[in-house]
Amino acid sequence: METEQERSTLRASRGAAGTDAGARVPGLMRLFGGGRAMAVALRLKEGALELGRGAAVLGEVQDAKMSRRHAQVRFDGQRFWVTDLGSQNGTFVDGAAIPKGTAHEARRVVRMGDSLFVPSVDLRPLEAHGVEVVEQFVRGPAMQGLLREVSQASLGHSLYIHGESGTGKEGVARAFHSLSSRRSGPFIAVNCAAIPESLAERLLFGARKGAYSGADVDAQGYLQSADGGTLFLDEVVELDLAVQAKLLRVLENREVLALGASKPQRIDLHVCCASNKDLRAQVASGRLREDLYFRIGRPDVTLPPLRQRPEEIPLLLERGLSPGRRLHVSLVEECLRRPWPGNVRELMAELGVAEHASHLQGASRVEGGHLKPDAGVAFGQALSQPADAPRAPPRQVPAKAKPLPADERTRIEHALRQHGGNVTATAGALGMHRTQLRRLLARHDIAVADEDGQE
Template sequence: MPPEDVSTEVQRAHAKSERDTTDLIGRLRAAGLQIVERDSRPLLDQLETSRDVDVLVARRDSLSPEDLEAIEASVEVDGAPSVVVLGTDVGAHDRTSLLAAGVTHVVDGGLGSKWLRTALDAVARAEAESASLSDEPRLSDFISHSSYMRRFVELVRRVADADSTLLITGDTGVGKERLARAIHAERSDPDSPFVAVNCGALPEQLLESELFGHVKGAFTGADDDRKGHFQAADGGTLFLDEIGEMPQHVQVKLLTVLERREVVPVGSSEGRPVDVRVLAATNRDLRDEVAAGRFREDLYYRLNVIPLEIPSLKERREDIPDLVGSMIAWFRRDLDRREVQGIEPAALQALMDYSWPGNVREVSNAIERAVLLCEGDEIRLRDLPEEVRGTAAPLEAPGRDTRAGDSTAPGASSTADLPADWRELSLKEIRQAAADRCERAFLDAVMDEVGGIVKDAAARCGIAPRSLYDRLRRHGIRKEDYR
């Protein structure tokens, strides 16, 4: 390309960057926020003297490595503004580094005007909502680079204000309860209750009483009247997680509540009116459960007024760098590991290549572990869980005869059970990897033995069902796969 053409392209790019910055600032101000643009002063000075400002907007090409350190330091400054960075064709590793340093949003202006408008609106909403004192999830938390996820969030936004029952589905770990809380926050006043019930974590004989309450004398031990979760959620939202685990006799009673808007406590014949919006969630296909006779068809249609299937992480891999950066920023402060400033490209690539059967929850566990194990200023490949790093074929020590019958030779089989990157790991890390692998194999065997029944598996393991649920999720084990 001739020099004059190069110059023209540079000028056009600069002009577009200026327009995008002006557009972003305009949208943020329209959301009622106080905005300041990056100026020529040292960034930390500007951040510390801008405590009456909500957001500082900076173009990526205006930020130096020292500026990222300033952003990191400003996170600890009470009242310092959020930092939103606007760039063009911002790479995955760069986005991760910016977010890990404490940038709240990275907007890429190189992904097309339609996406840019959507992203700018989402950032404006997120910053306006973050100015409130509530720590509850909001729909603006679900900002995404994935067109699939953006369409999903727009659908949720359209139905959030309705009173209709919503059925939230999706794989383990996609954030079903987080979405339910965000929907509640979108439509409800701060004082309205949000009550979450895991239908799979409560013993069958207690679930009915927990949901609908009971009267004195209803059963042995019922010494007083007790309100259930429906009455506790009166005027707000009741979230029924793992609804596919609900026994059929409780399904009948739930259907009655949804149709009549009243609950009948156990041991009573008198209905009590309730004004509750019900959000239900499951990682099962309830149509299959209906076909198998385990879930009532009439209840399925009553719940499935507006189905919301959360995309799994493997369907929106482009969001992984931003998730990783935001989680590093969170855990380095929460775990007091501020020396961890980012992640090396090879480790980020491994995170992007992994299938994530446990979705966002599994990413969170992996990043928390990596921040704890990191020995330098960047997370390295060796800090990630073994399943994320990937394993190669068993290694053989060079120069050793590993044929059958030579098991007494030094090193003959010493590397057979080690991860592929064992040379980079400490003894502590090898021990942890082995423990994780052994625990997963044990849980897999136990779940197979009991047919996927969590209560029986927990008793077999000698731990509480809730603790077992956490371990199953960490290992990406689904109880449905054992039935």
């Protein structure tokens, strides 16, 4: 079990006691401020909340870049509306600056000064549980609830974990192991999709000397290696049906017969399986044995994708940086806006790329402009030009301007297309001021097109 020294917890501010169990508590989650990640719940008062520098609701972490009366956020029962109250530095809703005095709907993230707020229709989970960091594993309210299910499941012998690629299924499997009675035994993780079909039986069940050509010594399989502990089979549906049949026999009899062996070996282990596929659909399609499904498919838990856990993103970014590097608000804002189809795995990989880009530029902090334009967005034609589409001839660069590197020009043009020609939103995505971007566009003759493609 974890000790207090192993546990670092960010707790949200507490709401008033006595809230009705069935009543939602709409409000904002303040996830970044003062240059650091946080997880603070801000309740609306009578459906609205006014924010600005010195506001008591912001507590000790005030924001010098916010105006005294910066913006108002209102909830109409279904949607959140943000109105800029004449702030000096502006208010950005989902990456775009909003005009003063006009209400705009906020869906993903609101930036005021150097603070980021995410609308939430119900703050109670964050108020009750906050966001924890346990052994490098960031756990928001949804993940904490899931792990409570895992804790109950750990009383049994198996668990099935369903979730999109990159959501952290192995981390949940390790939690299942650490909470079980086999925690002192080994934890063996196997990616079934990476096992060649011709080697699956040998690698899983082991082999005796002389079982096949080249078998000079006895070799343990993954099942024997996990004896006394937990075997984690990721993408279990990728196993051949014949191997599935032999695996089922092992799970039922608690005996494994290695290739070339005359007698089975007794084993005692827990089995945790995972996949990003629906197991019942795999049974219906004939890719998974029905009898194996009834052995490994229950109990089950489903990991929510990262886009449904925005409160974890700033902490993941903060903890993923190399020592001495700092996060800029523009990077966190961009990451909160994007859906991240590859989830935590993709987020961490793209953070590494962005950090490398900042290092090459001699920057001490990682900004939104260091993030690749296609990082964290869904795959599709909207992000790339069709292979057979004619390319426009290169624009002539004025003689007074130093030529812009081709990759930088492509990055800017890509970001402009992604934001429908909105210079302010594009500047925010690139981590620069809109005036700086306008000068760059003019100097290098980069056209700005609207959403209909008209220049």
